[in-house]
Amino acid sequence: MNKKYYLILFLVFLLIPIYWMINMSFKPNSEILSRLTLYPHEFTLANYEEILTSEFWRAGYINSIIMASMNVVFVVIAALPAAYAFSRWNFRGDKHLFFWFLTNRMAPPAAFMVPFFILYSNMNLIDTYWAVALAHCLFNLPLAIWILEGFMSGIPKEIDEMAFIDGHSFTSFCWNIFLPLIKPGIAVTAFLTFMFSWVELLLARTLTNEAAQPITVTLTRSLGAGGWDWGVLAAAGVVAMIPGAIIVYLVRDLLATGFSMGRV
Amino acid sequence: MKQRPWLFLLPALLLVSISAFIPLIAVMNYSQLTLLPGTQPYFSGLENFIAILEDEAFRGALYRQFIFSFLVLITEIPLGLGLAMCMPKEGPGVGVSLVLLGIPLLIPWNVVGIIWRVFTRSDIGVLPAAFDWVGYSYSVSSSTADAWWTVLAMDIWHWTPLVVLICYAGLQAIPQEYYMAAKIDRASPWKTFRYVTLPNLRGVLIIAVLLRLMDSFKIYAEPFVLTGGGPGNSTTFLSTYTSRMAIGGFQMGRGAATSLIYFFIVILLSFVIYIVMLNLGQGAGGDK
């Protein structure tokens, strides 16, 4: 089939900028700034050394991982029952409530920066993991409910009814039957939630100062401080990509089945 | 028994009220106040809204935003759908493609901006060098057109993979029997696509279109790092304008009023698209 080549062409297009970033991360600044080279002529690991040994960068990564994971936990815990309610029952105003949840994803983060800052200052949460993890629910929760609802609607209601006839209690039905069935759906949701939380900049920058600064913010702060250290930035970008890539790789089978399970 | 759905919705509602509803009320309040640093806020009614609506820069940003989102949708959705149809259905290729497609989505947005900025720098960038070679002088910082299509190319690079992933999910869910039936009827590839693939993808396409619409309206970090909104104001989109008002500027009330108008426009557009797509090619009623 020749249509496979279109896909390969696109993947190449995707990989060119990424190759460029990796290429840059192995160059010293003098080479980056002096000429255009397609591969590192003066190969160096100094950029990575700087990142992996500096407390500043390491803290950024750890903070990012903790925040994104906390956000995934909040979102999945809240979205599972909500999606179940939307997919299983008709109740007054359900569609409107569903759309209202969706509208929260449309909310511009730029609009919510100031209120968030003030709200979390009053709750003494500024510069903690909680602030960012809770704030990211703004755009992640609607997405999670949306996607999980799709997955759950793909599972026939008869399965629920059969289980109840067989004498399962509601909790045992959830644990033993329902959750295993939608595991791929949860994987897809968790992946997307983690991804959006991992890469978000605006809210994370507003709500953290130093102690809880995630990697995206560390990257911008280092931009401001006198000149751009391109090599280190590129290396930081590469390292920032790695946790996500590992997650995708680990859950790739779940993703493949998850993405193929039902209408998303 | 009747209250059970609401019991299930409770955690989500609580979370939304802290993360969205209370801040929204605050935004509504601020939009009617004049908030200057160091002074008591005082009530100024609708003045903020009027000032925004009459601001040339706001209308410019809005206009550019509409064009940008429109271009994003008409390129990314067909491209994503087409590529999803090119994806292998099974075998090791699936995993590899999924991982590769996932990569651009996982790069922090400002790094995306940085990569493209390096790409387009006149002294060390690849794009200027490539264009120089074909005899076109390319410059993001001085040519509006170049800046525009670079931001667009960056967005396509960044977000088409998400559309591919979503469409791929939808395609996988279509039972193979439908295609068998189409083959037996000797339907042309176009007819098969039109009458088998598209109708079955409706739900998935709604998600893809709405997600891209909402997110393209929120685009901020990438053009900000790439071009800083310039040259001039030519790549200043709504979000850039709003945040400039809300923090960069000194008038938080204006920022809040901008946000409300902006929010309203996105809800309006999403609602219209949602309703239209839900009812397209299908008689009365819809699934959700």
Next chain:
Amino acid sequence: MISLPPDWLNWTIPTLLFLGSIITLLTGMTIWDAKDPGWSTTEGILPIATTRGDRLFMGLLITGCIFCLWLYFFGQTAVWGVLVLGILSIIGTINFF
């Protein structure tokens, strides 16, 4: 950095009125729907099935548009006109859409 307003929510009367009327509308619609269920119909102008709630929402969206246009063209003069037009558009959409 961001300068804080002294008191964080800064309640204003228009916001209270706005939220109050939305809550009243929702309660009213719930009671109306409980007494006389208005599920999907295609009777109105629009070629699609809408419930009463959908039509109320459309009415609110139209009111929002009228509000923006009014502010743009007439400024603060006679803003109460928006209220009148808004009520009319909601009644209109609920009855005819």
